Amino acid sequence: MKIGHAPRYQGRLTLAERLQIRNSTGWRAVNAKELSATCADDGGDLSIIGIPGHLLKRWWSLAEAEDFTSGFECYAREMVEYLTYKNWIKPGEFLMTVAASGGNHDRALVPSNPMRFGGGAVGALVACINLDDEKAAIAFKAESGRVRVILEPGEGLLFPERSVLWNRSKLGNSELAVTLLIGSLLD
Numbered sequence: 685m686k687i688g689h690a691p692r693y694q695g696r697l698t699l700a701e702r703l704q705i706r707n708s709t710g711w712r713a714v715n716a717k718e719l720s721a722t723c724a725d726d727g728g729d730l731s732i733i734g735i736p737g738h739l740l741k742r743w744w745s746l747a748e749a750e751d752f753t754s755g756f757e758c759y760a761r762e763m764v765e766y767l768t769y770k771n772w773i774k775p776g777e778f779l780m781t782v783a784a785s786g787g788n789h790d791r792a793l794v795p796s797n798p799m800r801f802g803g804g805a806v807g808a809l810v811a812c813i814n815l816d817d818e819k820a821a822i823a824f825k826a827e828s829g830r831v832r833v834i835l836e837p838g839e840g841l842l843f844p845e846r847s848v849l850w851n852r853s854k855l856g857n858s859e860l861a862v863t864l865l866i867g868s869l870l871d
Contacts, residue, residue, distance in 0.1 A: 685722070685728075685729050685730065685824065685825070685826040685827065685831075685848070686722065686723065686724035686728035686729050686730070687699070687703070687722060687723060687724065687728045687729065687730045687731070687732070687831075687833060688723055688724040688725060688726060688727045688728035688731060688732070689727065689731065689732045690727050690731035690732060690733045690770075690772055690842055691727060691771070692770055692771075693731075693732065693733050693734050693770070695732060695734055695836065695839055696836060697834065697836065699719065699723045700713070700714065700719055701834070702732070702833050702834045702835075703718075703719065703722060703723075703831060703832070703833060703834075704821075704831070704832050704834070705718055705828060705829055705830070705831055706823070706829060706830040706831075706832070707829075711832060711853075714831075718828055721827070721828060722826060722828065722831060727842075729844045729848070730824065730833070730841050730842065730843060730844070730848070731772070731841065731842040732833065732835070732839060732840075732841060733767070733770070733772055733811065733813075733839065733840050733841070733842055734836075734838055734839045734840070735763070735766060735813060735838045735839075735840070736766070736838075737838065739759075739762065739763065739766060739838070740815065740837060740838040742759060742762070743759065743815050743864075744815075744817075746759055756780075756782075760778070760780045763780070763813075763864070763866070764778055764866075767811065767866075772811070772842055773810055773811065773842070773866075776868060777868070777869055778810065778866055778867065778868060778869075779801040779802075779805050779807045779865075779866070779867040779868070779869055780801075780802075780864065780865065780866050780867075781801045781802035781864075781865050782815065782862060782863070782864055782865070783852070783862075783863050783865055784860055784861065784862045784863075785852060785860070785861050785863075786859050786860045786861070791851045791852065791853075792851065793823065793824070793825055793830070793849035793850055793851050794849065794850065794851055795847045795848070795849060796808065796809035796843050796847050796848045796849075796850055797809060797843075797845070797846065797847040797848075797870075798847075798870055799865075799867060801865065801867050805867075805869065806869075806870055807867030807868050807869045807870050808843075808845065808847075808867055808868050808870055809843050809848075809850075809865060809866070809867050810842065810843060810866045810867055810868050811840050811841060811842050811843060811865075811866040812840050812841055812843075812852075812863050812864065812865050812866070813838070813839070813840030813863065813864040813866070814835040814836070814837055814838065814839055814840060814861075814862075814863060815837075815838075815862040815863060815864050816837060816858070816860070816861055816862045816863075817837050818837065818855075818858050819834055819835065819836055819837070819855055819856075819858075820834075820835050820852065820855055820858070820861050820863065821833065821834050821835065821852070821853040821854070821855040822835065822841055822850060822851070822852060822853060823850065823851055823852070823853035824848055824849060824850040825848070825849040825850075832853045834855065840864070
């Protein structure tokens with residue numbers, strides 16, 4: 685499982701600053717050997733992406749609005765248009781749901797394909813985006829063990845078509861993680 689920045693995206697953090705490995709005492713920074721084994725220059729299996737600041741601000745305005753449902757449909761359409769414009773996803777019908785979670789520990793890893801979305805729909809996870817105003821982390825299973833990627837607000841991951849064991853991971857003292865999950869409907 686290789687990870688890298690998606691084409692046409694370069695975040696503020698380097699891959700060395702983003703990646704951590706879980707060992708018996710908790711999470712630690714990757715060493716040089718693990719970094720070279722886990723990273724790819726061409727985007728990799730998992731690709732880091734980012735949305736523009738206006739889409740992140742729009743999310744928080746929407747979250748505070750009274751008419752969330754119709755506003756979310758419009759927001760979802762804008763998100764798909766942006767990700768399609770960047771050539772990170774192919775045009776199509778997508779499932780979207782926002783997941784908020786807290787807790788004191790990392791959750792068990794779950795498959796990205798198939799995955800249950802809001803309303804009971806089943807799809808394949810295409811991307812997840814940190815909608816929080818703090819850094820967040822996504823953990824996944826790699827050959828070297830459990831790895832997590834630190835994402836700044838508005839950053840996310842593109843997932844491969846094949847299933848990946850993944851989940852959101854508690855980072856520091858954060859009380860709540862807000863994540864947009866984007867999936868494609870399974871036939």
